[in-house]
Amino acid sequence: MKRFISVAIGTCILAAPLYAALPTGAQAPDFTTQATLAGKPFKFALADALKKGPVVLYFYPAAFTPGCTIEAHEFAEATDKFKSLGATVIGVSHDDIDKLNKFSVTECRNKFAVASDADQSITKAYDAVLTQKPEYANRTSYVIAPSGKIVYEYTAMDPNKHVANTMAAVEKLQAQKKGS
Numbered sequence: 001m002k003r004f005i006s007v008a009i010g011t012c013i014l015a016a017p018l019y020a021a022l023p024t025g026a027q028a029p030d031f032t033t034q035a036t037l038a039g040k041p042f043k044f045a046l047a048d049a050l051k052k053g054p055v056v057l058y059f060y061p062a063a064f065t066p067g068c069t070i071e072a073h074e075f076a077e078a079t080d081k082f083k084s085l086g087a088t089v090i091g092v093s094h095d096d097i098d099k100l101n102k103f104s105v106t107e108c109r110n111k112f113a114v115a116s117d118a119d120q121s122i123t124k125a126y127d128a129v130l131t132q133k134p135e136y137a138n139r140t141s142y143v144i145a146p147s148g149k150i151v152y153e154y155t156a157m158d159p160n161k162h163v164a165n166t167m168a169a170v171e172k173l174q175a176q177k178k179g180s
Contacts, residue, residue: 021126032045036104037114039101049090056087059139063102092114092122093115128140139158
């Protein structure tokens with residue numbers, strides 16, 4: 001019987017979500033960090049970006065890995081539509097700025113910025129640490145309203161729905177803005 005209980009508890013633990021992203025409605029932690037767009041480094045400040053409109057903030061494990069490359073390509077293809085909705089897209093990983101300079105040109109196709117979080121302070125503030133490998137970010141996407149509130153959160157290692165889901169959240173946010 002003890003063995004059965006141990007197996008049952010272990011199964012429940014394994015079945016539990018392995019992430020704890022910030023919930024919808026939470027205040028987004030403010031940050032400033034080094035970023036790059038089209039291979040040109042600059043200082044990215046969330047507060048400044050929010051003055052222009054909503055921000056799509058997405059965390060990814062590592063530049064130039066298969067899933068992260070797919071996700072970057074999809075965000076690059078959607079960047080013009082995000083811009084037309086007034087939204088800024090920024091990707092964040094633990095990679096250093098030299099690696100991200102290259103990633104921003106090749107995989108992000110000079111369309112949107114990626115930021116370095118070498119000490120993982122931003123990743124930790126957003127509860128986006130990959131539990132199984134804490135040196136990496138989990139694949140977590142947020143939509144942050146200009147007020148600084150998180151209006152959407154999505155965590156999944158599969159990169160395929162992050163762009164569509166965040167786009168839908170930005171469209172909903174803009175529709176609500178027009179309706180008020």
